[in-house]
Amino acid sequence: MSPIHEQGERFVQPTVPTYNPSVSDDTPRHLLDFRGIYRAFGRLKVLRNVNGQARDGELLLITGANGSGKSTLLRCLAGLMRPQKGRITCVQNGKDLRLEARRRQVGFLSPDVAFYSELSTLENLELFAKLRGVEPARGGQLLDRLGLPRNRRAGALSSGMRQRLRWAFALLHEPKILLLDEPLQNLDAPGRRDVCELLENHLTDGLAIVANPDPMDLPRVDHHVELAS
Amino acid sequence: MLSWLAETLAVLAKEWRCELRTRYALSTVGLFALSTLFMVSLSLGPMGSSSELRPVLPVFLWVILLFAASAGLPRAFVHEEESGTADPLRLSATPSAVFCGKALYNLSLLLLLEAFITPFFIGMLALPIASPVNFAIALLAGGIGLAVGSTLIAAMVAQAQVRGPLFAVLAFPILLPLLKIVVDASLGAVLGSPVDMALALAFLYDSMVTVASLMLFPVVWNP
Numbered sequence: 001m002s003p004i005h006e007q008g009e010r011f012v013q014p015t016v017p018t019y020n021p022s023v024s025d026d027t028p029r030h031l032l033d034f035r036g037i038y039r040a041f042g043r044l045k046v047l048r049n050v051n052g053q054a055r056d057g058e059l060l061l062i063t064g065a066n067g068s069g070k071s072t073l074l075r076c077l078a079g080l081m082r083p084q085k086g087r088i089t090c091v092q093n094g095k096d097l098r099l100e101a102r103r104r105q106v107g108f109l110s111p112d113v114a115f116y117s118e119l120s121t122l123e124n125l126e127l128f129a130k131l132r133g134v135e136p137a138r139g140g141q142l143l144d145r146l147g148l149p150r151n152r153r154a155g156a157l158s159s160g161m162r163q164r165l166r167w168a169f170a171l172l173h174e175p176k177i178l179l180l181d182e183p184l185q186n187l188d189a190p191g192r193r194d195v196c197e198l199l200e201n202h203l204t205d206g207l208a209i210v211a212n213p214d215p216m217d218l219p220r221v222d223h224h225v226e227l228a229s
Numbered sequence: 230m231l232s233w234l235a236e237t238l239a240v241l242a243k244e245w246r247c248e249l250r251t252r253y254a255l256s257t258v259g260l261f262a263l264s265t266l267f268m269v270s271l272s273l274g275p276m277g278s279s280s281e282l283r284p285v286l287p288v289f290l291w292v293i294l295l296f297a298a299s300a301g302l303p304r305a306f307v308h309e310e311e312s313g314t315a316d317p318l319r320l321s322a323t324p325s326a327v328f329c330g331k332a333l334y335n336l337s338l339l340l341l342l343e344a345f346i347t348p349f350f351i352g353m354l355a356l357p358i359a360s361p362v363n364f365a366i367a368l369l370a371g372g373i374g375l376a377v378g379s380t381l382i383a384a385m386v387a388q389a390q391v392r393g394p395l396f397a398v399l400a401f402p403i404l405l406p407l408l409k410i411v412v413d414a415s416l417g418a419v420l421g422s423p424v425d426m427a428l429a430l431a432f433l434y435d436s437m438v439t440v441a442s443l444m445l446f447p448v449v450w451n452p
Contacts, residue, residue, distance in 0.1 A: 078320070080316060080319060080320070100323075100451075103319065103320055103451075104320065104321065104323075106320075108316075108320055110316070112313055112316060113313065113316050113317055114312055114313030114314050114316075114317075115314060115317065116243065116247055116312075116314055117312070118246070118247045118250040118251055119243070119246065119247065119250075123246070127239055127243050128317060128321045130235060130236070130239040131236050131239055131240075131318075131321040131322040131326075132321050133232050133235075169317060
């Protein structure tokens with residue numbers, strides 16, 4: 001685990017090879033690279049010159065105190081928010097994804113993601129499967145894999161079950177790029193074990209960027225970005 | 230194209246499934262329209278039997294429909310943003326499919342309301358209609374414009390921090406021309422005068438607001 005870059009006043013020298021699209025020796029199948037990301041809300045500068053990268057099979061961990069901009073960074077990477085400065089390069093299966101495609105093809109998990117409380121877990125996943133053009137049966141398979149009841153209304157789930165449903169939503173379309181904001185939040189020990197296993201499986205072919213306030217018990221960490229508050 | 234259609238229908242089906250389980254919009258829109266209708270008919274009586282007062286009645290009908298729509302339709306996007314379901318929808322569907330699914334839901338809700346409230350209105354106010362077909366076409370044209378316009382306004386309102394008065398402020402310039410046209414068309418149908426031009430204008434308005442909405446919506450919906 002080695003820090004790439006630290007935001008704010010302190011700066012840590014890069015200690016892992018840094019991807020530079022113009023001089024890259026090999027083209028990765030999957031890549032998420034962000035350079036000079038800047039985002040402010042009014043006068044509050046949340047992200048200032050943040051850099052990082054993950055390639056095939058790599059996990060990039062983003063840590064930082066509350067309010068340091070981890071969720072904002074992940075929203076920018078997912079295409080749910082535009083950075084005011086900086087560049088994001090997203091390659092999946094060798095194809096450079098533009099904003100609209102990136103938004104629809106990455107797997108995104110965040111505590112802010114909620115589901116239709118009037119619909120059951122299965123109905124929710126079937127809806128998103130239809131919207132993404134995925135076989136609706138995939139939703140049921142993921143619910144079984146994550147130990148979730150199929151017919152319980154999303155509004156009646158416990159916080160841990162909601163987190164499992166977020167995992168199911170993120171993995172529904174079998175994305176190669178996973179963006180996970182506090183992925184172990186509210187999960188019990190078996191739940192953590194299950195999702196760590198899923199993450200490990202994902203990393204055999206894809207990449208993941210994980211944001212959490214503290215370094216946590218992950219299958220592995222290849223790069224680390226620490227955001228200063 | 231087929232996948233876009235499937236997405237649109239999935240959004241429409243989701244809207245109706247959620248609505249039938251909560252009955253929020255149905256009860257809000259229906260109760261508002263019904264209470265306003267009763268208030269108008271109890272205050273004015275069978276006003277339609279007077280040929281001098283008859284031209285005022287289509288205005289009342291459209292005022293009832295407009296305010297009922299304003300009470301229920303803006304929820305389409307505000308609820309998504311407030312409950313946190315907007316992000317999964319943004320991540321999963323193409324913006325135009327989301328817009329069309331929501332607009333079709335609003336249109337079906339409004340047509341249902343029109344089908345429910347208009348016979349009561351005609352009966353309680355004793356309103357004779359010279360050309361029922363033209364009257365029905367005017368209701369359809371007005372319904373399309375109201376539904377599509379309200380959907381776009383709802384999407385804009387949902388992105389704002391102060392949502393309360395914004396729907397009324399935005400609806401005034403967008404929906405006022407439509408209301409003027411459909412009131413003229415409905416009046417023509419009631420009196421039996423030619424309404425071709427008014428109906429053509431109403432459908433022209435519908436087409437324009439639909440095209441403009443499809444162009445504007447991705448900008449409003451996506452950050």
